[in-house]
Amino acid sequence: MNSSYKPEDSLSQELPIPEVMPPEKTEYTCDVLVIGCGWAGLNAAVAAKEAGADVLVVDKGIPGYSGLSSFSSSHQWFDSRFGDDLDACLREMTMANEYLANLGWYKEWTKYSEMIYERLTSWGFLTQYPTGADSGHYVDGDWRHDDLRGYREEMMAYDRRTKWVETLDRYKIPYVTRTMICDLIEQDDRIIGAVGFHVPSAAMMTFHAKATVLCMGGGSFKPSGFPTGCDSFDSDWLGYRHGLPIVGKEFDDFHFCTSFAPGNVLSCNSWTYLENIWLCGGDITNERLLPRAQAEAKNLILPRIESATRGVGAYTRTDVQPASGRGSSVSKDPSDPRRGKWTSDLPKGNIYGAAVGMQLHLGSGIWCGIDDLEGKTGLGGLWVAGDGCNGSCVSGGSYLAATGFTSNFCSVQGYLAGKAAGASVSDVSLPTANDRLLEEIKDEIYAPTKLQYGFDPNLARDQLQAIMAPYWVTIVKTERSLTSTLSLIEQFRDEIVPKLIARSPHDLRLCHEMKHKVLCAEMKLRASLERKESRGYHYRADYPFRNDEYLCYLTIVRKDNKMQFQRVELKDEWKGDTTLPYSKRYRTFRFPGENEAMHLENDPSIPSSGWNPSEAFHTEETVKQ
Amino acid sequence: MSVRRIDITKCIGCENCWNICPMDVFRFDYIKKKSIIAYPENCQSCGQCYLHCLGHSLGFSDESTSYAITSTR
């Protein structure tokens, strides 16, 4: 090093990390506590307030910047004024989502989605404004040349991020930020609030509430590269811990699992998240159902299997390439405002799905029962809403018919849960937790700070990713690959998790997040073992075919500290025509190996992969029908 | 990791980065009125701090510093 170098001269020298003071207020009471404030949480909070409740919002980060909601860039709603056909929509969901879509919830969506669109419009979320290309800030799609900051500053009044807090303020709903909820207070079979800690200072935060709504999103094993932000399966953890069923884990991990660089969300997504939210929808008709679903399967499911098992090509490039603007769901009616998505050029790299193990949108989470239409859990005083939190299974086993509707759907779920929670509190008195229970929760929250020696949660994160990222865990599964991975995760659960050490308040958040991720890894593996068939995003190379014996939801419940499975039968009208022969019933796509296992002729009208994974993968275990 | 400091002297103490980062990467020194990139190893590279940095003190890097953890492209 140059001897004249003085660290304090460096332009990049960071100051020492200061200690953060605890917030002035650490104990709260309210009628309705909303935990997490993305699309679901915001709508839940406002609906509960409109129902007359005294509402409080708490978020691990800051509403508008923390979860997935800050990044959604299209918004779809059902609009019969422009010819949307309920029958066609239902058929599409049934077939494209592999006959596992929860049509009860889907119908509920069609009732409320337009109202939600109007609501979000009135709150300023859906204002359309000039694109980067139109305003002159876009140069060539390379973030080094484009004036992204100038664009944001000029369009600041429209920035969707600020609208969360503006809306809470408008409805006079107070919110507590940077507070990670780690446990629910359960007393006499009722949830009476939640406990967590203020992340920067580690101060314990206690919330007593007559009703609680979880809107905490899902999670992923690897948030770097795709913004799953604060979401780390915290609500799955809470639900499982308190004996609620968890559903849909075998389908989790639906984005491509790629990332050439640890950090390129900005370069790959900047224009999409800075420009307006595009209004989408309006192209669902009976004739277009099958081709739409097939096109999605060709884009999303088949290439994922193929590229994962094939590996990189000799000439695969790893740099970011410019891609043209994308359209989607464009309505044919010129008076329909749903014009589809059209952004300034995006430099697209291998980014989507860098979030290994991310929830299938609206597919997994806490299961509330086959007739539930408000997110009411099996525990008194507890509701759930939103992506990865309410396991409403509306996307069934895939996401082929749902693109662009999650932001609207999460808002509908939030609205309904908030309304029900708000209406429930009028004849309930505010409970108080007994001190011993609070002490126990506190001990568990701070356990990682009490260790003398232990494992750094960042080390654990890297190890978990190494275990869960391989394609034989997430993309092409077999009994052997799942069983061997499960034994690694069990070891991780027993040896590493109890010894996660927090040497700072920041670490404490990471320790709890790791604990939740490991639980979800185990659930994912066990659910994948349990579902001995292939369907949607769940591809078992040893069972490469759909098997209608598995036309059910598999839920995981904690019993005697073990994971137990229960099967939930679907309603008959959700199952499609089960009398059709296999080749007619399943026409969206063929899994690799499916034709052979089912003795089917190759049908060129059904997308299939030319790639046979047995070249790369030991499929001698493949079962033939 | 992707957030990075370009020039600490340009930090005008607007607190935006510290207020909005969802991954708890920042701290703030209220005496010196400067942000601190405290935990860059947990940056999810969303770019929100970079875009909101009023002093243009923060930068962004998208170089590959380690190899992809998955086999797909």
Ligand SMILES: Cc1cc2nc3c(=O)[nH]c(=O)nc-3n(C[C@H](O)[C@H](O)[C@H](O)COP(=O)(O)OP(=O)(O)OC[C@H]3O[C@@H](n4cnc5c(N)ncnc54)[C@H](O)[C@@H]3O)c2cc1C
């Ligand atoms: C890059 C990207 C692009 C997308 N594009 C689209 C699109 O074009 N159209 C579309 O419809 N959808 C899109 N989506 C999906 C959509 O954004 C999500 O499905 C939706 O925003 C989920 O909303 P939510 O409210 O359920 O969860 P989230 O927005 O994830 O909110 C969860 C909240 O809970 C908080 N939280 C988590 N854990 C805790 C805890 N322990 N304690 C306290 N708070 C906690 C988080 O901080 C967060 O604020 C996209 C998502 C991403 C990431």
Ligand code: SF4
């Ligand atoms: S890029 Fe995103 S995650 Fe990283 S420091 Fe900035 S705001 Fe935080």
Ligand code: SF4
């Ligand atoms: S956003 Fe920029 S100017 Fe503002 S505190 Fe952070 S580094 Fe400083």
